[in-house]
Amino acid sequence: MNSTFILINIFALGCLTFAFIKDKTKTKQSLIVAIKSFIHILPTVLIIVILIGLLLGFVPSGEISKIVGKQSGFGGLLLIALAGAILHIPALLSFPLAASFLKSGASVTAVAAFITTLTMIGTVTLPLEIKELGKKMALLRNGISFIIAIVIAIVIGTIL
Amino acid sequence: MKIENKERKMNVRDYIPLGAIIIVAVIMLLIFPDRIDAVTNTSRAYFTEMIMILPAILLIMGLFAIWVSKEIVIKYLGRTSGIKGILLSILLGALPTGPLYVAFPMARALIKKGARISNIIIFLSAWACIKIPQEIMELQFLGVKFMASRLILTIIFVIIMGISIERIIEWSNKGKVNLKNGR
Numbered sequence: 001m002n003s004t005f006i007l008i009n010i011f012a013l014g015c016l017t018f019a020f021i022k023d024k025t026k027t028k029q030s031l032i033v034a035i036k037s038f039i040h041i042l043p044t045v046l047i048i049v050i051l052i053g054l055l056l057g058f059v060p061s062g063e064i065s066k067i068v069g070k071q072s073g074f075g076g077l078l079l080i081a082l083a084g085a086i087l088h089i090p091a092l093l094s095f096p097l098a099a100s101f102l103k104s105g106a107s108v109t110a111v112a113a114f115i116t117t118l119t120m121i122g123t124v125t126l127p128l129e130i131k132e133l134g135k136k137m138a139l140l141r142n143g144i145s146f147i148i149a150i151v152i153a154i155v156i157g158t159i160l
Numbered sequence: 161m162k163i164e165n166k167e168r169k170m171n172v173r174d175y176i177p178l179g180a181i182i183i184v185a186v187i188m189l190l191i192f193p194d195r196i197d198a199v200t201n202t203s204r205a206y207f208t209e210m211i212m213i214l215p216a217i218l219l220i221m222g223l224f225a226i227w228v229s230k231e232i233v234i235k236y237l238g239r240t241s242g243i244k245g246i247l248l249s250i251l252l253g254a255l256p257t258g259p260l261y262v263a264f265p266m267a268r269a270l271i272k273k274g275a276r277i278s279n280i281i282i283f284l285s286a287w288a289c290i291k292i293p294q295e296i297m298e299l300q301f302l303g304v305k306f307m308a309s310r311l312i313l314t315i316i317f318v319i320i321m322g323i324s325i326e327r328i329i330e331w332s333n334k335g336k337v338n339l340k341n342g343r
Contacts, residue, residue, distance in 0.1 A: 004300045005212050012216035015223050026226050034222030038215060043174040045210055050181050053203030054188065057195045091294050092217065096206050099301040112310055115298070119289035125261050132264040133271070133280075136332070140325045141281055148317040156309055 041090060048093045052100040065105030072107070080110045081150055084117035085142075088124045109157030116149035213300055217293045221256045228255055230266055237283060238273040246319055249279045253286025256293045263287040277329055282322035289314055 019027045068076045089097065098111045121142050122129070129138040189196050233252050240248050253263075267280050290311065298307040 030222040030226040034219045043178045049207045053199040056202045057199035095297040095301040132268040152313045
């Protein structure tokens with residue numbers, strides 16, 4: 001039990017109570033949306049959880065830090081940033097995964113790069129982004145996002 | 161009926177990779193039974209931590225998705241500019257509403273309404289990576305220092321990116337007009 005857990009649950013219950021008093025039908029709709037997204041995300045939660053178990057249980061931490069640790073340099077950073085840009089993992093679930101990377105010896109810089117490219121850049125949603133916003137805007141947004149993700153990661157690695 | 165079918169199919173597709181990884185895990189643990197404790201304990205600990213926080217986050221997202229309509233967001237973002245516009249873009253993007261693909265049609269509607277490109281880019285990027293539910297998960301799993309410094313840096317760079325992309329697009333559009341006039 002920690003404070004984040006307690007606060008977020010109190011906040012959620014507070015919102016729910018307030019919403020229920022204001023509009024019962026809308027609250028019901030919201031609950032259905034929430035339950036559906038829970039069912040939808042559950043298999044991925046289990047995948048991530050098993051993956052983390054295997055990662056921390058099998059891979060010796062020295063091996064991971066060789067690829068994406070402090071001594072791996074810019075190449076490792078580019079590699080993990082690229083992985084984050086290509087992989088399609090729900091953003092919410094990237095944080096526990098990132099935590100397990102840190103535990104197994106990845107550097108703060110690498111983890112920050114991974115999360116930032118994962119959330120900012122969407123290769124799976126790129127066709128839709130191009131369709132809705134045009135090629136120029138979509139490619140500029142994703143391309144520049146990659147560069148600033150690297151910069152953010154390096155700065156975080158220096159200050160933390 | 162049709163939609164229900166589609167949803168069921170989607171769910172089945174989600175379970176195939178799960179089945180695959182369970183098989184891989186079982187085989188690996190059968191070959192190396194000494195790792196069973198390490199793997200199951202780690203998985204259980206992470207699962208507990210996630211399951212304590214995810215339902216609340218999804219509930220908050222559900223409430224906001226229904227209550228904050230697209231129309232409201234488009235209305236507010238379409239008419240503000242300057243620092244107020246930037247702050248509003250970040251705030252409305254960060255609200256715990258749906259996935260990124262919901263935001264693209266909204267961004268398109270905003271372009272049509274004549275909203276500033278910088279604000280649209282900032283709104284989209286905030287939606288992608290400054291979302292409140294993500295910050296909560298980040299706080300839980302990576303700690304307040306990591307979360308806060310990444311949040312501040314992301315806000316700064318997203319604003320810079322929004323303004324730069326606006327400049328680039330305006331500059332390239334101007335170039336095209338000049339070229340046409342030149343002919």
